[in-house]
Amino acid sequence: MPDHEQIYANEASAYELLISREDMEGNLARALQGIRAFEGLDVLDLGAGTGRLSCMLAPLAGSVVAVDASRAMLDVAESKLKALGCTNWRTVVSDHRALAVADQSADVIVAGWTLCYLASSNTKAWRRQLEWAWDEMGRVLRPGGTVIIVETLGTGAETPAAPQFLQSYYRVLQEHYGLEHQWLRTDFRFESAGEAERLTRFFFGDALADRVASESANELPECTGIWHKHNFREAFYDTRGGGKG
Numbered sequence: 001m002p003d004h005e006q007i008y009a010n011e012a013s014a015y016e017l018l019i020s021r022e023d024m025e026g027n028l029a030r031a032l033q034g035i036r037a038f039e040g041l042d043v044l045d046l047g048a049g050t051g052r053l054s055c056m057l058a059p060l061a062g063s064v065v066a067v068d069a070s071r072a073m074l075d076v077a078e079s080k081l082k083a084l085g086c087t088n089w090r091t092v093v094s095d096h097r098a099l100a101v102a103d104q105s106a107d108v109i110v111a112g113w114t115l116c117y118l119a120s121s122n123t124k125a126w127r128r129q130l131e132w133a134w135d136e137m138g139r140v141l142r143p144g145g146t147v148i149i150v151e152t153l154g155t156g157a158e159t160p161a162a163p164q165f166l167q168s169y170y171r172v173l174q175e176h177y178g179l180e181h182q183w184l185r186t187d188f189r190f191e192s193a194g195e196a197e198r199l200t201r202f203f204f205g206d207a208l209a210d211r212v213a214s215e216s217a218n219e220l221p222e223c224t225g226i227w228h229k230h231n232f233r234e235a236f237y238d239t240r241g242g243g244k245g
Contacts, residue, residue, distance in 0.1 A: 054081060064090075138232065
């Protein structure tokens with residue numbers, strides 16, 4: 001598989017082109033707004049990357065703080081937010097496990113395709129890594145706040161097929177933490193079969209890219225999962241500043 005850490009640090013523009021081809025029907029935006037009305041709220045976008053969710057929510061929200069470990073990714077996000085004409089945002093380079101964000105400063109946290117890197121079964125002590133992030137989310141949320149987590153349920157899959165290394169993480173979200181869950185299709189639609197192969201190989205690796213090439217198609221199915229919890233702080237974070245996870 002490609003080195004995603006290297007991609008995020010050095011190939012942000014290519015990554016942005018890839019994600020710009022996903023979910024051309026806008027299914028994700030509708031699903032998020034069905035979970036929580038964002039109008040006037042202060043939103044923290046964890047793992048904001050090149051600003052996919054930040055750009056989706058900034059026109060609605062009172063404010064957006066886009067957090068990512070990669071300055072290069074946030075530079076792209078800033079350019080996109082400026083192009084939208086939004087002024088209600090800022091970016092922060094920070095780790096999920098030690099957020100450089102004030103206590104109780106957000107009404108909603110969205111975390112898109114990001115906690116998976118801490119909670120993959122390939123990550124050492126992944127449960128503890130997730131708990132650190134969980135506690136930080138509880139710290140920065142206000143009472144009554146909502147957490148919304150977005151992750152893949154299978155690239156190239158027409159029905160949910162979670163990657164094996166994320167299955168334990170997803171079970172924890174639902175069975176241990178009790179988050180509500182839904183899934184939707186966010187298919188990729190590329191400009192050509194050649195672009196489909198090139199961008200798929202760039203981020204998802206040779207096995208999937210070889211399949212795309214053999215089909216000579218410019219579309220690729222994608223299943224996306226959404227997990228959410230209202231009143232997150234009350235459920236998981238005590239008033240002394242420690243997690244209940």
